[in-house]
Amino acid sequence: MKRTVYDYHDLQQSIDTLIGKFGLNKTIEVIDNLSGNTELQSKDSEKVKLLLVFIISQAIEVFNLQEEHFYSSTIQEYREARMACYYLLKKYTKTSYAKIGENFKQSKRAILYNYHKCDEILSIPQYYKTFVEKFKTLENNTINFIAKLN
Structure with a gap:
């Protein structure tokens, strides 16, 4: 069964996994993209x-x-x-x-x-x-x- 409640430990593990897969710079870029660009304007x-x-x-x-x-x-x-x-x-x-x-x-x-x-x-x-x-x-x-x- 999939977990529905997460804590900071889970977050840290996920971030560590991302860093291991993509490297620190790319991980920061991905997080920035996800946190700041989740909406498109109609003009796009x-x-x-x-x-x-x-x-x-x-x-x-x-x-x-x-x-x-x-x-x-x-x-x-x-x-x-x-x-x-x-x-x-x-x-x-x-x-x-x-x-x-x-x-x-x-x-x-x-x-x-x-x-x-x-x-x-x-x-x-x-x-x-x-x-x-x-x-x-x-x-x-x-x-x-x-x-x-x-």
């Missing part, structure tokens, strides 16, 4: 487009979906995957709800509803364990991708 339009494609492809993989049905299926897993995409795009790009809706052929209102629904689900993870696990995986992959983009 090329990066936002790359992030959109990345998040969708990762959602399809993490939620174990078929790509051809991603935008249109009404099955719960597909709806949850799209909801996670909307949430992450809004959170990490500050793109407007309307612009996110354009990318998914959805209304601004639908994106707004799903964003708040996802936020609500994440606030009570004990009731939505499967979704929250998949969401966290998708979010971690997204953060790593943004760090590499920046």
Whole structure:
């Protein structure tokens, strides 16, 4: 079973592992990237487009979906995957709800509803364990991708 509570000892071990793998300079660079660059501005339009494609492809993989049905299926897993995409795009790009809706052929209102629904689900993870696990995986992959983009 995976640990959910970490302490400074665990942090130090992880940092030591990173230093052993990448060296001190690269480790500091990675930490700086992760701590300071986890958000893209809407004006970085090329990066936002790359992030959109990345998040969708990762959602399809993490939620174990078929790509051809991603935008249109009404099955719960597909709806949850799209909801996670909307949430992450809004959170990490500050793109407007309307612009996110354009990318998914959805209304601004639908994106707004799903964003708040996802936020609500994440606030009570004990009731939505499967979704929250998949969401966290998708979010971690997204953060790593943004760090590499920046």
